[in-house]
Amino acid sequence: MAQAYSPGLTVTKSIVLKKDRILPLKGKVLVKKGDKVKAEDVVAETLLPGKVVPFNLANKLGVPAEMLGQYLKVKAGDELKKGQVMAETNGFFGFFKTSIKSPLDGEIENISKLTGQMLLREPKIPIQVKAFIDGLVVEVVKEEGVIIENKSAYIQGIFGLSGERSGEIKMLASTPDEIIDPSKIDDSCKDKVIVCGALVSYAAIKKAQKVGVSGIISGGIDDKDLKKLLGYNIGVAITGHEEIGLTIVITEGFGVIKMAKSCFELLKSFEGHKASIHGITQIRAGVMRPEIIIPIEFKKEELKVEEAKMATLEIGTTIRVIRQPNFGLIGKVTGLPEKLTKVESETMVRILEAKLENGEKVTIPRANVEVIED
Amino acid sequence: MGNTQKLKRIIATDCGSTTTKSILIEYVDGEYRQTVRGEAPTTVEKPLNDVTRGVVNAVTELEELARLKYNDDSIKFIKDQAIWLSDKEGEGVDAYVSTSSAGGGLQMMVTGVVAKMTGESAERAALGAGAIVMDLIASNDKRANYEKIERIRQLRPDMILMAGGVDGGTTKHVAELAELVGAADPKPRLGSSYKLPVIYAGNTKAQDIIKETLGNKTDLIITENIRPVLERENLGPARDKIHDLFMEHVMAQAPGYNKLMSWTKGPINGKMTNIPIMPTPAAVGNIMQTIAKINDIEVLGVDIGGATTDVFSVFTEDKVFNRTVSANLGMSYSISNVLATAGLANILRWVPFDIDESELLNMIKNKMIRPTTIPQKLEELVLEQAIAKEALRYAFIQHKEFAVGLKGGQKKREIADAFAQTASGASIVDMMTLDLLVGSGGVMSHAPRRNQSVMMLIDAFLPEGITKLAVDSIFMMPQLGVLAEISEKAATEVFEKDCLIYLGSCVAPVGAMKPGKIALIAKLELPNGEVFEESIPFGEVRLIPCGVGETAKATLKPGKGLNIGAGKNQEISCDLHGGVVGIVLDTRGRQPFVLPVDASQRVPLLKKWMKEFDVYPEEIL
Numbered sequence: 004m005a006q007a008y009s010p011g012l013t014v015t016k017s018i019v020l021k022k023d024r025i026l027p028l029k030g031k032v033l034v035k036k037g038d039k040v041k042a043e044d045v046v047a048e049t050l051l052p053g054k055v056v057p058f059n060l061a062n063k064l065g066v067p068a069e070m071l072g073q074y075l076k077v078k079a080g081d082e083l084k085k086g087q088v089m090a091e092t093n094g095f096f097g098f099f100k101t102s103i104k105s106p107l108d109g110e111i112e113n114i115s116k117l118t119g120q121m122l123l124r125e126p127k128i129p130i131q132v133k134a135f136i137d138g139l140v141v142e143v144v145k146e147e148g149v150i151i152e153n154k155s156a157y158i159q160g161i162f163g164l165s166g167e168r169s170g171e172i173k174m175l176a177s178t179p180d181e182i183i184d185p186s187k188i189d190d191s192c193k194d195k196v197i198v199c200g201a202l203v204s205y206a207a208i209k210k211a212q213k214v215g216v217s218g219i220i221s222g223g224i225d226d227k228d229l230k231k232l233l234g235y236n237i238g239v240a241i242t243g244h245e246e247i248g249l250t251i252v253i254t255e256g257f258g259v260i261k262m263a264k265s266c267f268e269l270l271k272s273f274e275g276h277k278a279s280i281h282g283i284t285q286i287r288a289g290v291m292r293p294e295i296i297i298p299i300e301f302k303k304e305e306l307k308v309e310e311a312k313m314a315t316l317e318i319g320t321t322i323r324v325i326r327q328p329n330f331g332l333i334g335k336v337t338g339l340p341e342k343l344t345k346v347e348s349e350t351m352v353r354i355l356e357a358k359l360e361n362g363e364k365v366t367i368p369r370a371n372v373e374v375i376e377d
Numbered sequence: 378m379g380n381t382q383k384l385k386r387i388i389a390t391d392c393g394s395t396t397t398k399s400i401l402i403e404y405v406d407g408e409y410r411q412t413v414r415g416e417a418p419t420t421v422e423k424p425l426n427d428v429t430r431g432v433v434n435a436v437t438e439l440e441e442l443a444r445l446k447y448n449d450d451s452i453k454f455i456k457d458q459a460i461w462l463s464d465k466e467g468e469g470v471d472a473y474v475s476t477s478s479a480g481g482g483l484q485m486m487v488t489g490v491v492a493k494m495t496g497e498s499a500e501r502a503a504l505g506a507g508a509i510v511m512d513l514i515a516s517n518d519k520r521a522n523y524e525k526i527e528r529i530r531q532l533r534p535d536m537i538l539m540a541g542g543v544d545g546g547t548t549k550h551v552a553e554l555a556e557l558v559g560a561a562d563p564k565p566r567l568g569s570s571y572k573l574p575v576i577y578a579g580n581t582k583a584q585d586i587i588k589e590t591l592g593n594k595t596d597l598i599i600t601e602n603i604r605p606v607l608e609r610e611n612l613g614p615a616r617d618k619i620h621d622l623f624m625e626h627v628m629a630q631a632p633g634y635n636k637l638m639s640w641t642k643g644p645i646n647g648k649m650t651n652i653p654i655m656p657t658p659a660a661v662g663n664i665m666q667t668i669a670k671i672n673d674i675e676v677l678g679v680d681i682g683g684a685t686t687d688v689f690s691v692f693t694e695d696k697v698f699n700r701t702v703s704a705n706l707g708m709s710y711s712i713s714n715v716l717a718t719a720g721l722a723n724i725l726r727w728v729p730f731d732i733d734e735s736e737l738l739n740m741i742k743n744k745m746i747r748p749t750t751i752p753q754k755l756e757e758l759v760l761e762q763a764i765a766k767e768a769l770r771y772a773f774i775q776h777k778e779f780a781v782g783l784k785g786g787q788k789k790r791e792i793a794d795a796f797a798q799t800a801s802g803a804s805i806v807d808m809m810t811l812d813l814l815v816g817s818g819g820v821m822s823h824a825p826r827r828n829q830s831v832m833m834l835i836d837a838f839l840p841e842g843i844t845k846l847a848v849d850s851i852f853m854m855p856q857l858g859v860l861a862e863i864s865e866k867a868a869t870e871v872f873e874k875d876c877l878i879y880l881g882s883c884v885a886p887v888g889a890m891k892p893g894k895i896a897l898i899a900k901l902e903l904p905n906g907e908v909f910e911e912s913i914p915f916g917e918v919r920l921i922p923c924g925v926g927e928t929a930k931a932t933l934k935p936g937k938g939l940n941i942g943a944g945k946n947q948e949i950s951c952d953l954h955g956g957v958v959g960i961v962l963d964t965r966g967r968q969p970f971v972l973p974v975d976a977s978q979r980v981p982l983l984k985k986w987m988k989e990f991d992v993y994p995e996e997i998l
Contacts, residue, residue: 055560057522112560117586118553120522122560162746226738238714239705240745256746257739286710286746290421326743326750327757341445348758349825349994350751371750 012159012254012292012373014265019306020155020296021141024132025148027051036143040134040151042169042279047132047148053109053125061119063103064090068119081111083123135167136279137298139306154301156273158266160220160252163282163293164233164242168250169196170217172297174274176200179222179267182259185210192216196278196295198270202259203251205231211249218250218280220270220295222262222331229257243283243291250282252293260331263323265375273297314374322357322372329367333375334359383644384864386470388439388460389856390432391657392419392477392637395683395709395748396819397428399435400853401443401454401470402860402871409867411875413446414851415439418749420633421479427633428479429459429640436460460640462649472643472863476855478657478682479631483508483623484566486534488558490516490541490550495579498604499540500779502578502612504700506619507656508535509685511704514557516541516550522557529561535627536573537563537595538615539587542580544605551583555590562594565626572596574622578603578615598622610783624653643863652862658687658700660858664872665689665815666698667861674812677838679769680854681818683709683748686768688776692805699780699805703772708765708820709748716741719767726972727763727836729983729998730756755997758825762833765820769837777806808841808967809887809942815877817849828920828992831880831958841887841967842942845954846880879925881956885963886939889971892916896936896964901929901953916982918989919962923955936964961990 030049034040061068074090077083083105094100105123112122138153173195175183181200188197188210196218197211203221205228211219230236233245254266278297285291316322320336338356344366345351352368359365387402397420401413415438420431433455440454454461454470461469485508489496492515503510511532514525529537537558541551558575565573575595577587584599591597601614628634634654641652661680669676669691678689684707689700705714716724721734737760744750744761752758781804816822816834824830830848834840853876861868886897896915902908904927913919915936923929934948935941943949953960965986973979984998 055523055526057526057557057560113556115552115556118549118556120553120556122556225735226742227735229742236713236717237742238717239711240713257742258736284746286748325747326752327740327754330743341441345825346753348752348755350753350758350823351825352751368751368753371753 012161013376014158014263014269015376016156016269017299018155018157019309020136020138020153020157022136022138022151023144023148024134024151025144026130026132028130029146030130032143032146032149034140034143034149036140038140039138040140041137042134042277044134045131046134046140046151049130050127051130053127055112056107056109056123056125058106058121058123059119060090060103060114060121064092064101066092066119068115068117071114071119072116075114077111079111079113083107083109083111089121133167135169135281136296137277139303141306152306153298154305155299156269156297158254158269158295160254160282160284160293160295161256162224162240162242162253163284164229164251165245165247165249165282166243167279167281168217169277169279171195172198172270172274172276172278174198174271176262176267179264180261183207188214188216190214196220196280198267200267201261204228208232208249208251212247216249218252218278220252220254220280222253222255223258223260224251224253225259226257240284240286243281243285245282250280252280252282252295255331256325258330263375264333270295314376316355316369316372316374321375322355323375324359324367324371325373326371329359329363329365332359332361334365337364383464384471384867385466387472387474387643387860387864387867388436388454388470389473389853389860390435390475391852391855392421392428392432392475392479393657393682394479395419397431397435397479398852398856399432399439400851400856401439402867404867408874409864409870411853411871413439413442414853415442419479421631427636428477428631429633429636432460432475432637432640433458462640462642464649472652473641474643474652474856474859474863475637475641476655476657476660476859477628477634477637483619483627483656484511484535485509485538485619486511486514486529486532486563487538488514488541488554490547490554490579492518494607495540495542495604498610498612498783499538499578499615501610501699502540502603502615503538503619504702505612505659505662505698506616506623507659507662508619509702509704514554516554525557526561529558529563533564533566534573535566536619536622537575538619539575539577540579540603540615542583542602543607544581544602546580546582548580548583548586551579552586552590555587559590559594565630571626571630574598574626576600576615576618576622578618596626608783620653620655620659623656628654645863652859655855655859655862657855658702660855661687661817662689662698662700663858663861664854664868666691666696667869667872668813668815669696669698672813675807675810676813676815677806677811678815679772679817679821679838680852681706681708681765681768681772681816681820683707683819684711686772686818688772690776690780690806692780692807692810697780697805699776701772701776701779703768703775706768706772708761708768708818709744711745712741712764713745715764715768715771718771724760724763724767726974726979727766727983728759729980729987730759732756732760755994759993759997761820762824762829766833766837769833773838777804780804780806808839808844809940810842811840811844813845813847814838814840815847815849817852817854819852822849822852826992827878827880827957828990831883831961832987832990832992834880835883835885835961835963839885839967839970840883841885842940843949843951843953844883844885846883846956846958847877848880849876850878879954879956880958881923881960882953883961883963884931884933884941884953885965885967886935886941887967888935888939888945889966889969890915890936890938894936896939896966897941897962898934898936899962900932901960902931903927903929904955913962913964915964915966917964918986920959920989920991921962922959923953924959925956927955928952929955929960
């Protein structure tokens, strides 16, 4: 086969990015097309409907559901104050009335004459959407949000934790295979996005939390440390909601893995620049990977999103091994035999031949490499 | 189908959450055969965001392999970046069909009045239609109403199936459930441009109330009651509606599916017609039921995928079909959840060597984040198969709990039933009466040695008595399930000749005894004239070669207190079917099957069994 598709993660000096910043429900958009926005700016806001509280009114009142109508003092859609009378029986000659008061501030969603059930809604909860990246508002989606574009240096991580944050990039590791000592994380790292090398340990994360680091970028993380940090084992890779006070982006995987050189060098060249990062990972349906976005200067006419290209495997393509043995090593493809080949595990697979950066010549299942764009 | 003679070349694909698998079916020498297969990563994710790219890649591989096979460079299946359907002889292909479980498959929520009755029927209907049931909300499920509303809102299913009440029965509870759904005002998972489809299949008397409550808020479809009376289920109409909606709403929202839907075509009555894309599990279910019916047997099938594990069964004389999905047990996306569910100790009990714990944990997580990689090192293969055994075991536990008789109905009991003490609602899964156990899914079908599939099936499912074992050769059951839509002949021919690979039979006496005592006295007259005769002690396995299509005349006498199907201590004479692996005599015990907890005792046993099964190269054992 002359070509094969091997999905790889994007690492690039310059890319035109498009970010949808959309409210979960319709609301108000606060910026207009053409506006320049900063990552921290609120671009849209709305009020989320409050929690629904069912309330069995007929029961509480002691009347059959179909008779409820004659005792009601309120109707669907009404606003409510806590303690407000919602229904009242007539009693005998005005005595022994039963009145039912609202248990909350909010509004009435529905009153069912069939079941006698009332649905009350608690007050609305305000929600804001920030720009997340410095850029230009190129489109306003009416009442829903905006689309922001910019030009950025861009790195896709493989796995991450916690949501959107931003901060200045600070290199703590001097080489991509360094494992940084927690003592290196000091007050100068406050609000920064720090770059570690091949591993970020539990102790390092704890220290980072303590000094108020905004984000950590690392080649690897140990699964045991992850469990210790979160207090539970991640079953299915859906992350981003962790409340750990900082964002973590892992670029290579689990264990001690040297950060890819291209990724490390790129971060190094942007030391001191502001980066927007998030750890949101979803490896099932609608895949999402963590991102590191470093906005760069651009002119409006440069904002043309290129069509996604397919990474292809050809002789000479640079690849990275993404499974044992040789996990993490970079190499160049030297051969693409078409026939199925038996590997050590006796599995018959399509393989490629490659020369690794350490000079070793190897055969690897094609499924175990990713293409790196030079 | 009157026009099948025109079908010379058919391409079928299955777009899974990890891989898109393609097969080529050709009409050769008067019969349909599966000739070439290909695969490529599924491309529903960014940056491609278009399922058809993966399809084109997988079919390109088919094209290249077909050219190699026939040494003919003019073979061409792809034209203008699409599958080339042509009615000209020798050009392109004659039909293209596909199944799909990409994008997380079909995710549903179901409601019922009583969880164990109408709720369970609704769940069965949804599962049978190929859905993942995210939650069952019932009037009696002990959650407070506000919690139910919160849950419905959070889940964002693709559609909701509402059941509840027998015809003419209560309307109040059904109405209340509709109010909860209305209050939650759920939004569909994919896109907000359409209303959430809700299928109502409950008490017919409540239809008007449901229309009033949900008619404006949702895309409401009303169909026949799935439980018209307590004693009978009527799942067909609801399942059909689910399939229609899956196509119209869910698939149409997923990236690239509109394009793919326009490609899937085949001749029906001489006219090129669109063939709907089927949810993968629904297609597999079709095939499983066909096997059971054609051969009049009880079948248990499992499909272990990257994200989920599906178990299908056809049990009892009435051929009752059940399907369960263990949504978070799988070999790639969900591999880490197998660890979380089973625990490290349960996985390691199947591993015959020492391994550093953190190394294993990191390996599992790396597989989770890079789900398309395959084990190159032998050790990693052994570990993945150990994990698979646990995933299968847990999926089977869930299946047994779900595959039960109808609850709540009046059952006519005969004297024999009273003695047998069978309660309504007991599991209908009986490993002793099971005839055929079929494994499929990557880890099973692609195992480098078929012996590995045998051991995984036996260790995870613990078949009892005499059971035939098979695997889906290259996991083409889904494609055949949908192929049957245009040509039943092609589907059944390929199924019999190329799809199922018979591995052999397993004989396992039920019961326990002390190690060393005789558990099975076996005499097997093999087709080559050789005779195998042994009194096998408890705690052993034997593998006796006996090829595909061959049978061995067997006399089997269980040890004291054990049973191989005819009752305790009862001897059986029968034919045992061979297969690519052979006949397994397994005296390791059933009910219970016990593995020593202490590694110093367990590891030598594992090694001994693995050697006997010939599952791995000697150097690792």
